[in-house]
Amino acid sequence: MASPITPSTGLGSGLAIGDIVSALVNSDKLAKQTQITTQTKLVTTKLSGIGTLQSALSAFQTLLKPPSGTTSKLQFAGYAATSSDATKVSVTSDNSAVPGTHTVTVNKLATSSSVATAAFAGSATTSAIPTGGSLTVSQNGIGKTYTIADGATLASIAKQINADTKTTNISANIITDANGSRLVFGSTTTGLDSDITTTSDITGFQIDRGVAVDTTSASSAGYIGSKPVNADVTIDGFNFTSKSNTIDKNLGGVSMTLLPGSVGAPVTVTVATNTDGLKTSLQAFIDSYNSVVKAISTVTKATISDTPDPDTGATVTPAALTGDSMPRSILSALRNELVTTGASGDLSVLSQLGITTAQADGTLSLDSTKFDAAMAKGLAGDVQQLFSGTGDGSNGLVARMNAAITPYTQTGGILATRTTSLNQQQNDLQKQQTALDLRVTTLTATLTAKYNAMDLLVGQLKASATSITSFFDSLNASKS
Structure with missing residues (x-):
């Protein structure tokens, strides 16, 4: 049966041992715990701020330079x-x-080549080739040779050929009619002299160039319909x-x-x-640029409140990266490209297109009326030159903006390095927290043991005092 006496209360001394130990331990760990908590919150907040910047910059860079194989939303063709x-x-x-x-x-x-072999008895899966051999399928002087096993079917041969379609541009199918089943070859390559031919030591697989297939003859092989043109x-x-x-x-x-x-x-x-297309691309550029500007403002602009913080008494709450020079460097690099003259032309500043910068927050906006007026002046080609550049395009605004962002977003770049450093700080703080928790556990056990020992001693002294008192009380009573 569990003891009804609260273990935190000393039986001998009557002291609240649990409360005393907790107070001493909390006093011991307060300074270090405050430091760890404060630093952890700061690091976590900075990581969040870096993530916000990374997200906005990556989205902007994807717009400026889309991944290979995707179509850019920025089409500045005049x-x-x-x-x-x-x-x-x-x-x-x-x-x-x-x-x-x-x-x-x-x-x-332009048409492509389509040819058929002779017919084989049975269906695609039952038309077995009794004796195997080799089959070479050629087009434009380039051939691919396949080894055909004994007992192979038209279906298994077609599977072999189709496994290479991505590299050969030739595919195989099977057509079955009253004469049997034929292996039919087609191609995505078009034009004159793109005929498909085959050579084989297997009867029925030979297809010569310039020979048309007779669909009424089971032994006939050749091109279907007409030759490629x-x-x-x-x-x-x-x-x-x-x-x-x-x-x-x-x-x-x-x-x-x-x-x-x-x-x-x-x-x-x-x-x-391309008035509408240019306007759409300009607006996409402006929107993505503004997202970066707003992200930088979010992570750097402190919040001012009329009500003091109940814990610190402060009326100003810093943002994740308030006072950090990196966000300002990013914004400076981008703004510098906006005012730098790249490719030569009649269009030298964005304001000629109706694009202006807001004094309040640094975001861009497009005035449609001014833009239409610029198009009426024949500046469409100059828009293309300003944004896309000349030659290799490196002097265009799009390429220069991308180059300005790359040091921050690239693998091992500024943002990645900063994130790695903050993650390391976070790991170190976690280790410090673990060590502090262990110290608290050890100190609690040590102090509890000491106070329990003291309580036991006090209890023994009380018992001795009670025994002595009782002895003298008895002695006085006997004398009376």
Whole structure:
């Protein structure tokens, strides 16, 4: 049965031993615990501030320089191409496009090679090849050889070939009719002389160039329908051919994709000032830049309150990175690029486009009326030059902004180094907390043991005193 007497109260002395020990231990650990708590809060707050900066800068840099394989949202082409019928001919333009209207007539589409082997009895999975051998599939003088095992089926051979489609651009399928099953080869490569041929020591797999398959004969192999041809296109009366249905070298700055159904009726391709596209890109640039500015303000601007803090009495609460020079350095680097002249041209300052900086918080804004007026003055090409630059583009505002951010965001950069340092401080503080907790546990046990020993001694002395008192009381009583 548990003792009803509170163990924190000394039985001999009657002292509140638990309270005394707690008071002594708390007094001992107060200074160190306050230091650890304060430093931990400071480090955690700074880590949060660094994270806020990292997030805003990374988003801005992704906009400025998208990952490989993705399309940039910043398209500063001064002029944009449009098609009168994008279902027949779709168009895009680059920074070299110039205003104009062009008539495009598609006379032929580029086609790809499609060939078939002889027919084999059975279906795709049951048409076994009794004796194996080798099969070489070639296109444009480049071939890939496959080893065919005894008893292989058309399905297993097709699987072998399709495993290499990404590198060979050739795929295999199976068509079954009344004569049996045939292995059919197709390709994503188009144009004249892109015929697929095969050589094989297995009967029925040989496909020679220029031979058409007779679909009524089981033993016939060759090309299906017609041989591959080049695209035939006329632009403004000038005729040319292309192996591909993507035409990107015949109309300056404009890339055209010829789509099924485009043969025949002419399509009008117009290159005009890209007012809407430029405005959209400028606004995207401004919004992302402003996000960085606001993030810097969030982590550096102290909060002023009319009510003093109940613990410290302070009326000013610093932000995560108040007084830190790094955020100011980032902002300075970005603002410096905004006012630096890069590529030469009639457009030298952003204010000519209606872009201004707010005095209150440093954010940018776009005045649509002033922007439209600048476009009316023929500055579209200069916008493209200002932001995208000339030559390799390194003198454009986009590239220069990206270069200004990179030292902070790159692997092992300023933000990463600062984060590593703060994480190390956090780990050190955790170790200090663990050590302090151990000290508190040890000190509590030590003091408790000492006070319990004192309490036991006091109890023994009280018992002795009581015994002596009783003895003298008895002696006095006997004398009476």
